[in-house]
Amino acid sequence: MSVTHTLETDVLRHQDPAMAELLLAELERQSATLQLIAAENFCSPAVLAALGSAFANKYAEGYPGARHHGGCEIVDVAERAAVDRAKALFGAEHANVQAHSGSSAVLAAYATLLRPGDTVLALGLSHGGHLTHGSPANFSGRWFDFVGYGVDAESGLIDHDQVRHLARNHRPKAIVCGSIAYPRHIDYAFFREVADEVGAYLIADAAHPIGLVAGGAAPSPVPYADIVCATTHKVLRGPRGGMILCGAELAERVDRAVFPFTQGGAQMHTIAAKAVAFGEAATPAFSAYAHQVVANARVLAGHLAAEGLVVTTGGTDTHLITADPSPLGVDGRTARGRLLAAGLVLDCCVLPHGDGRGLRLGTAAVTTQGMGEPEMVRIAALLAAVLRGATEPAAAREEVRALTGQFPPYPG
Ligand SMILES: Cc1ncc(COP(=O)(O)O)c(C=O)c1O
Secondary structure, three states: OOHHHHHHOOHHHHHOHHHHHHHHHHHHHHHHOEEOOOOOOOOOHHHHHHHOOHHHHOOOOEEOOEEOOOOOHHHHHHHHHHHHHHHHHHOOOEEEOOOOOHHHHHHHHHHHHOOOOOEEEEEOHHHOOOHHHOOOOOHHHHHOEEEEEOEOOOOOOEOHHHHHHHHHHHOOOEEEEOOOOOOOOOOHHHHHHHHHHHOOEEEEEOOOOHHHHHOOOOOOOOOOOOEEEEEOOOOOOOOOOEEEEEOHHHHHHHHHHHHHHHOOOOOHHHHHHHHHHHHHHOOHHHHHHHHHHHHHHHHHHHHHHHOOOEEHHHOOOOOEEEEEOHHHOOOHHHHHHHHHHOOEEOEEEEOOOOOOEEEEEEOHHHHHOOOOHHHHHHHHHHHHHHHHOOOOHHHHHHHHHHHHHHOOOOOO
16 A cells, blocks of 8 residues: 555545645655654554544543443454553563653653652763653653763763662662663663662663564563553654553553543554554564664664764664764764755764764664665765765755665555
């Protein structure tokens, strides 16, 4: 099924051509430029079909078998399927698939385990922590007392000595491990050990690597963390949304923390789409995809380093790369703008221990398109040529168009 075809024949074109034009323009933008934002991916036409289904009409406060609305007998089956598939995929005793987003999942995890004013140890925001890990602009920083650990200045790796030291000194109620920009595997066994030593809960915010975990390409936090928070839309390739995994003993508390404590009605179309994505992620094809994502990221990181960018931690274990472009004569913000003009879409990120901004990129989307190592080599060369000023953005855009034309995200 082609997404373009669906849209062309859809009533939207007749009823609201202005909005239909925007949808088509966005599809064209996604198809004709390189999506290197580490948090993005192309979900399948089947996932999109579930999102655009009649499930979007259904109100379903509560949980299967215990809803506050009538007529939930069919969506109940769908939610049970999503939960069962998530449990099987991640080997978890319990899954909550109602969290509207990764942030909602983290909020529910805190609501399950913490009280306002509690101390929480998490990766500092300037070292790659997420807003929900203690930003003053976020509920987390307002309601909890966050202490930040960091990454080592030399290696860029999480400073385990500092984590242990801060945990012993501050005796946090919970320790959070997870990041928006850390390219390496997290040592969940280490965090469990520290949490046990100081009597803290361990929350793994695996929003980024959870798709790699599903595909067997990254270690799982499930055996170690009291609660695992995740998103379903990154490498996992599902709809935009959140998910929580935990043991049976916290199941009821987690469910109540999602509904009714922090959310209202479940979004059944998204939950159905999550179920579809979990089904896809359980296949050998997805496992091959997850391993290719990492292989591509390693090649991309290696070639970016060879081009002169300083790749944080010297490489990657995951889909995600962070790099300092300043040796090529540009800071992160300028680099992002120049690359956008060239059709390479990526993010800036903080550079721990540095002054400027770096670049954050990932291989989830381009790998879904079918690109492999040869294309990563091309992308690294093009990116560096644009940053050096050796290739004009307009010329680079043509090359990007030629490349993406060979690997359409939605062929057909
Ligand atoms: C580590 C981490 N936690 C939480 C989130 C929040 O997810 P969402 O944007 O769905 O709220 C993200 C999103 O990138 C993330 O990377």
